[in-house]
Amino acid sequence: MSNAWQRIGIEASAVNASGKSVPCECTCGATTFSASESPLFRLFCHCSICQRFNDAPFADVTVFRANDVAMPPEGVVQFGTYRPPPNVRRGVCAECASPAIEVFHTPLFPKLTIVPTQNIKRTDILPAPAAHIFYESRVSDAADDLIKHHGYWRSQLAFGRLLLKALARGQKAG
Ligand SMILES: [Zn+2]
Numbered sequence: 051m052s053n054a055w056q057r058i059g060i061e062a063s064a065v066n067a068s069g070k071s072v073p074c075e076c077t078c079g080a081t082t083f084s085a086s087e088s089p090l091f092r093l094f095c096h097c098s099i100c101q102r103f104n105d106a107p108f109a110d111v112t113v114f115r116a117n118d119v120a121m122p123p124e125g126v127v128q129f130g131t132y133r134p135p136p137n138v139r140r141g142v143c144a145e146c147a148s149p150a151i152e153v154f155h156t157p158l159f160p161k162l163t164i165v166p167t168q169n170i171k172r173t174d175i176l177p178a179p180a181a182h183i184f185y186e187s188r189v190s191d192a193a194d195d196l197i198k199h200h201g202y203w204r205s206q207l208a209f210g211r212l213l214l215k216a217l218a219r220g221q222k223a224g
């Protein structure tokens with residue numbers, strides 16, 4: 051464990067030894083890390099912070115248990131905290147400044163690591179997107195049949211429900 055990670059409250063984690071790991075990298079390839087083959091869920095977030103952070107109309111993100119993602123080496127990623135929600139630390143590649151990895155630590159929640167879906171280099175492990183959240187801040191309408199959640203609390207609740215569902219599924223499988 052490196053002190054730099056400790057300072058910002060991130061625990062070094064190793065990908066489950068039993069599972070195969072999936073390579074992940076930023077747009078320029080300078081930030082690389084690996085994740086397990088078992089993401090929890092994937093969704094589209096239209097909140098204004100995701101828009102700014104991704105420099106895109108919305109974020110396409112895949113959520114993992116924190117223990118299922120091996121963090122990139124220290125110094126490769128620069129972390130910042132944006133609001134709201136308050137407990138997501140968002141990291142960009144120090145080289146290309148593209149979104150690299152996000153860390154979600156909130157009381158009562160399991161620790162999660164959120165990976166911009168485009169950084170996951172194996173599409174076969176990706177879950178189908180489950181929903182849109184913070185849809186009220188969308189730049190344009192989405193042409194799909196996914197459920198669309200509006201507003202802060204409804205979006206947070208939807209995130210929590212997806213998480214519970216995914217964790218329950220994992221317990222059954224494991
Ligand atoms: Zn990069």
Ligand SMILES: [Zn+2]
Nearest residue numbers: 095096097100
């Ligand atoms: Zn967002």
